[in-house]
Amino acid sequence: xxxxxxxxxxxxxxxxxxxxxxxxxxxxxxxxxxxxxxxxxxxxxxxxxxxxxxxxxxxxxxxxxxxxxxxxxxxxxxxxxxxxxxxxxxxxxxxxxxxxxxxxxxxxxxxxxxxxxxxxxxxxxxxxxxxxxxxxxxxxxxxxxxxxxxxxxxxxxxxxxxxxxxxxxxx
Numbered sequence: 499x500x501x502x503x504x505x506x507x508x509x510x511x512x513x514x515x516x517x518x519x520x521x522x523x524x525x526x527x528x529x530x531x532x533x534x535x536x537x538x539x540x541x542x543x544x545x546x547x548x549x550x551x552x553x554x555x556x557x558x559x560x561x562x563x564x565x566x567x568x569x570x571x572x573x574x575x576x577x578x579x580x581x582x583x584x585x586x587x588x589x590x591x592x593x594x595x596x597x598x599x600x601x602x603x604x605x606x607x608x609x610x611x612x613x614x615x616x617x618x619x620x621x622x623x624x625x626x627x628x629x630x631x632x633x634x635x636x637x638x639x640x641x642x643x644x645x646x647x648x649x650x651x652x653x654x655x656x657x658x659x660x661x662x663x664x665x666x667x668x669x
Contacts, residue, residue: 507534536601542571543598543605546578547585580609587612593622602626606634614641618648 519527546567549555555566567578584605588595594611597603603611607629615622621644629637649655 533601536604539605540598540601540603540608543581543584543608544588544595545585546581547589550582550585581605584609584612587616591615591619591622593626597626597629603629604634607637610634610638610641614644614648617645621648 516524546563549567550563553563555563558566560566560569562575564575564578564582567573567581568575571578584598588598588608591612594603594608594615597611598608603626611622611625611629615625625637625641625644628640632640646652
């Protein structure tokens, strides 16, 4: 399905020599490559759920879809778990999904927004707009505030988190 696209990208980038890029063009070239990366990452995020549904990971003998995706991509299982969670969440978040599809959001920002917007779907447009202006850490803080404000029973959340805490001391 993507063979010709992969071939075109390979052909364009295999002989790429950063030293041949004029210094005055280096930043714009970097921005263009970043855009390509975001578009591809957005497509991967949106496709991850379908990979999980296809259950090829079971046929491959992997423990989970996340385990399989981490092997295929050379990433951590935690990164793959986040990608799968984001993929599932975007199904019900059309504004965030569109921003992922058009490359407006990095994978990191998409993950934070999808998590917060799942708790407060009415905030997804504001979060996507903020993502264009804020750093990852600023956006994560904003998303945390959105999730906290959407919490119907913060006392119960506190009790649940407190009860789940533990300390393991090993010698």
